[in-house]
Structure formats: structure tokens, C-alpha cells
Amino acid sequence: MNKILIINGPNLNLLGTREPDLYGTNTLDDIMARCQKTFSNLQIDHLQSNHEGVLIDKIHEARGTYAGIIINAGAFSHTSIAIFDALNAYEGYVIEVHLSNIYSRESFRHHSYITTRANGAIVGLGASGYIFAAQKMSEWLG
Numbered sequence: 500m501n502k503i504l505i506i507n508g509p510n511l512n513l514l515g516t517r518e519p520d521l522y523g524t525n526t527l528d529d530i531m532a533r534c535q536k537t538f539s540n541l542q543i544d545h546l547q548s549n550h551e552g553v554l555i556d557k558i559h560e561a562r563g564t565y566a567g568i569i570i571n572a573g574a575f576s577h578t579s580i581a582i583f584d585a586l587n588a589y590e591g592y593v594i595e596v597h598l599s600n601i602y603s604r605e606s607f608r609h610h611s612y613i614t615t616r617a618n619g620a621i622v623g624l625g626a627s628g629y630i631f632a633a634q635k636m637s638e639w640l641g
């Protein structure tokens with residue numbers, strides 16, 4: 500199974516226009532299209548939602564369906580034990596991505612619940628972080 504799911508959380512629908520100095524000028528659609536084009540060996544689906552429960556429902560749906568999840572849960576990374584629990588109930592690979600370097604920002608961003616569950620994390624490399632994460636999934640899933 501080489502299906503992977505990319506999940507983006509709150510405010511990431513505004514990428515391209517939201518604080519571009521921090522998050523870059525690529526839109527989420529641009530980034531997702533780049534991932535799909537670069538890794539034609541993977542079937543890549545994606546979901547963005549501003550709602551915690553929608554993200555959790557999608558992680559539940561991923562059980563037994565997707566071999567890996569790449570997740571940028573936005574601010575929920577720092578607050579959501581519920582997303583952490585959902586990922587713990589998921590059996591596949593998990594890679595966490597943050598466009599910005601959360602460790603060089605406000606202290607409330609230094610902790611992510613998701614890092615505890617993730618197989619790996621990529622922070623501070625902008626949109627390329629998604630490409631690097633998909634590259635690693637591609638290696639793992641052969």
C-alpha cells in the first residue's frame with residue numbers, strides 16, 4: 500500500500516497570503532500539487548481543516564487505509580491531546596511538518612504533542628518540508 504495522507508490544520512488554508520515572511524508565498528494547493536507531481540509512485544490525498552474534530556475523524560479514517568500520514572496540525576500541535584490520541588490509534592508512519600522553525604519562536608510553540616508520536620519531524624524548511632517528508636515516505640514504502 501503506497502497511499503499517504505497529508506493533513507493540514509487551522510489557518511494553513513491561508514498559506515500564500517498569511518504572514519508570507521514567516522510561512523512563504525506558496526499556496527497549499529501549490530505545495531500539494533508539487534508533492535503529487537514529484538512522487539507519482541505515491542497516491543497522495545490531502546485534507547485541510549480549521550476544525551479539530553474533522554482532523555481527528557480523518558485520522559480515524561486513515562487507519563487501515565493509508566500507510567503514512569504527513570501532518571502539520573498548526574496551532575493544534577501545541578494544544579491537542581485529542582489529535583495526539585488519534586495518531587496513537589493509527590498504526591502507520593507519521594511525519595510532522597512545520598513550515599516555520601517552531602523552536603526559534605515563542606516558547607508556547609516549542610512543545611508539540613505530535614512529536615512524541617511522530618517517526619520524524621521537519622521544521623523551519625518552508626514548503627520543502629512537505630517534499631522532504633514525502634521523499635522519506637516514498638523510501639519507507641518502496
Ligand code: DQA
Binds near residue numbers: 572608
Ligand atoms: C505552524 C507553526 C504553528 O506554531 C502555527 O500555529 C501554525 C503554523 C508551521 O507550519 O510553522 O499555524 O504549524
